[in-house]
Amino acid sequence: MGEYGAVYGRVFFLDATKKTTTATAELKDLGEHEVTVAALG
Amino acid sequence: MVTPQDNLLVGTNGWVLLMGFNKGGNLDTKWKRNLDSGSNITSVVWGVGRAYGGCNGKFYALNAETGEVKERNELKDMGNQEVRMALWDGKLLHVGTNGWAMGLEVSTFRELYKKNLGFMAGSDVTDVLVDKHGLAYYGTNGKLYVIEGPGNLIE
Numbered sequence: 285m286g287e288y289g290a291v292y293g294r295v296f297f298l299d300a301t302k303k304t305t306t307a308t309a310e311l312k313d314l315g316e317h318e319v320t321v322a323a324l325g
Numbered sequence: 326m327v328t329p330q331d332n333l334l335v336g337t338n339g340w341v342l343l344m345g346f347n348k349g350g351n352l353d354t355k356w357k358r359n360l361d362s363g364s365n366i367t368s369v370v371w372g373v374g375r376a377y378g379g380c381n382g383k384f385y386a387l388n389a390e391t392g393e394v395k396e397r398n399e400l401k402d403m404g405n406q407e408v409r410m411a412l413w414d415g416k417l418l419h420v421g422t423n424g425w426a427m428g429l430e431v432s433t434f435r436e437l438y439k440k441n442l443g444f445m446a447g448s449d450v451t452d453v454l455v456d457k458h459g460l461a462y463y464g465t466n467g468k469l470y471v472i473e474g475p476g477n478l479i480e
Contacts, residue, residue, distance in 0.1 A: 321333055
């Protein structure tokens, strides 16, 4: 269980139980621009 | 099968990506697709077996498994601005852009309604969400509109 977050060129997954960021992905070669995300959960 | 529960759709700078966790617990890119619509804010929405992406006044239906473009709509006469989308019941896709509201039947990509909210509100980013009853709420330029079913503007 957690939440996704995104900021200029990067996507994060935040674990709700650990209250910490557990995964980070850099959107390589796509620049540092606004990022939108869509997920269900 | 690709499902929204296991994957994340990402939009950025004219690209749509599908990301998911690998066995190591890190996020990997499964596919990425350039929308061929220029570089700008790119909105994404999950569909049934589809991923929808919108950018610069155009929107696309992609195969959620592969990222292949299945349908494309250029939102004719609606400008080249940011595109916002909301899907209702897997059947009706509401699209907001540049003071316009449009609804499409997902199975056929047929246009069900198209309304220029800009006549009343002006042209600007046009956000949309849909509630469980199928009412689509469009917001633009400080005003809120509600569209019911096939396109009746009720407020």
